Amino acid sequence: DQQVKQNSPSLSVQEGRISILNCDYTNSMFDYFLWYKKYPAEGPTFLISISSIKDKNEDGRFTVFLNKSAKHLSLHIVPSQPGDSAVYFCAASGGSGNTGKLIFGQGTTLQVKP
């Protein structure tokens, strides 16, 4: 049972445009959500996060939106740059018996074309 889902395996956008990456979750007990970015042959690196008590968090070109009623979050990148081309993982924390474990989605590969 996939508790965190990223239904779009890939996304291609033009440089300068907005990139929107989506993530859905099923467990209403999740209380914190994170986005990680991964380049080939490297480990994932933390990008941005949001607590379940908020609906938006912004950090420079990156904004994460959380819609709790829909159990949906999205990552907006504006403007997109070629260096943003990477795999993006959505992750969630919380739920019963939580011990700091993160549940990850399948990942979305973003390609930003010059």
Add this chain to the structure above:
Amino acid sequence: NAGVTQTPKFQVLKTGQSMTLQCAQDMNHNSMYWYRQDPGMGLRLIYYSASEGTTDKGEVPNGYNVSRLNKREFSLRLESAAPSQTSVYFCASKEVYNYGYTFGSGTRLTVV
């Protein structure tokens, strides 16, 4: 500051062989985790150690064992490797009051 260091970076095993993946962190983090990454599956938790002296199973523990050697080191052992264990393995650590992990650069394992 090295962060999380994983060794080896690459390994090829024959079916039935055993090996240990090493992970060490120098950030004085309490919690450490082992994930595997497979195409279309994302990152799946194998085992974790919430604090020194404790280990627990994650989502896909079968075929693996772990040892939390001390606060710095958390190793993952494959006793009898199988082709289904071909994957990229990531070790991560975090401090108890943070949600986010720091990941190592991964070990790419191929079992033939």
